[in-house]
Amino acid sequence: MNLDGIVEFVTVTDQRSFTLAGKVLGISTAKVSRKVTALERRLETKLLNRTTRVVTPTDMGQQFYHQCRHMLDQLGDAERQISAQQHTPSGKLTLTAPVTFGERIVAPIINTFLIENPRIEVSLNLTNQVLDLVQDNYDLAIRLGDLENSSLRARRLGARTLYTCASAAYFEQYGKPTTISELKQHQCIAGTSSHWQFTLHGKQTPLRVHPRLRCNSGIAIRDAARKGLGIVQLPDYYVSEDIKKGVLDVVLESYQIEDDGIWAVYPQTRHISTKVRLLLDYLVKKLYL
Numbered sequence: 001m002n003l004d005g006i007v008e009f010v011t012v013t014d015q016r017s018f019t020l021a022g023k024v025l026g027i028s029t030a031k032v033s034r035k036v037t038a039l040e041r042r043l044e045t046k047l048l049n050r051t052t053r054v055v056t057p058t059d060m061g062q063q064f065y066h067q068c069r070h071m072l073d074q075l076g077d078a079e080r081q082i083s084a085q086q087h088t089p090s091g092k093l094t095l096t097a098p099v100t101f102g103e104r105i106v107a108p109i110i111n112t113f114l115i116e117n118p119r120i121e122v123s124l125n126l127t128n129q130v131l132d133l134v135q136d137n138y139d140l141a142i143r144l145g146d147l148e149n150s151s152l153r154a155r156r157l158g159a160r161t162l163y164t165c166a167s168a169a170y171f172e173q174y175g176k177p178t179t180i181s182e183l184k185q186h187q188c189i190a191g192t193s194s195h196w197q198f199t200l201h202g203k204q205t206p207l208r209v210h211p212r213l214r215c216n217s218g219i220a221i222r223d224a225a226r227k228g229l230g231i232v233q234l235p236d237y238y239v240s241e242d243i244k245k246g247v248l249d250v251v252l253e254s255y256q257i258e259d260d261g262i263w264a265v266y267p268q269t270r271h272i273s274t275k276v277r278l279l280l281d282y283l284v285k286k287l288y289l
Contacts, residue, residue, distance in 0.1 A: 005039030158287030
């Protein structure tokens with residue numbers, strides 16, 4: 001079996017680009033192109049449609065891609081199993097996560113992971129920017145909510161709940177809304193978005209709010225809610241402890257949206273390294289509650 005050019009072909013198909021495939025594989029764009037062209041000649045069939053903007057597989061190429069992708073995944077699994085039996089995972093992992101979720105949830109998990117895996121190093125960048133994992137050379141990113149379509153792979157790590165809540169003192173003064181239309185009569189505290197999310201008639205529906213206070217910090221918004229300034233809508237990792245302690249009370253629960261995802265996304269490469277897979281499994285164990 002001749003595997004020459006297959007890895008390059010699969011990576012180009014994953015990335016929809018010869019240039020990005022070269023970055024992923026660590027070789028020149030020209031070498032990637034030569035390998036794929038040689039593969040097409042050997043098979044006597046055109047596998048890819050090439051344009052100046054995007055590369056897409058032909059019908060025959062799509063069929064060949066799925067077979068090759070499955071084969072490479074199996075080879076990668078076999079390699080990882082042998083490596084795991086012979087070596088203790090080691091090396092550096094680079095990952096990124098949203099700031100507050102990273103500080104409160106991800107970083108403590110990573111710290112424990114490092115204690116249990118003393119030969120692994122981690123570089124964790126907390127930012128709310130959506131970084132280019134291939135361009136910036138990250139092993140993986142933690143992302144929240146709905147994912148945009150991309151060439152990245154994704155693994156669901158867990159879920160988060162969105163709560164609408166305020167302090168007991170606020171509700172004593174202004175009363176509790178029982179329908180989302182009543183929010184316009186209340187003082188709201190919002191982040192960067194002008195819309196809150198609710199379920200109405202079985203569908204997720206955005207509702208525009210007119211906040212008395214707006215701030216791009218969830219921690220600052222939570223503090224305002226604690227002090228009775230108004231109603232907030234925040235994910236569980238900001239307010240779950242306050243809700244358990246009775247500092248904040250939840251309202252409009254019948255309109256609450258379904259929990260959305262916590263994801264790990266990572267580049268389409270030949271295979272996932274042992275240390276990345278180890279971290280992914282660890283994150284799932286800690287987050288999938």
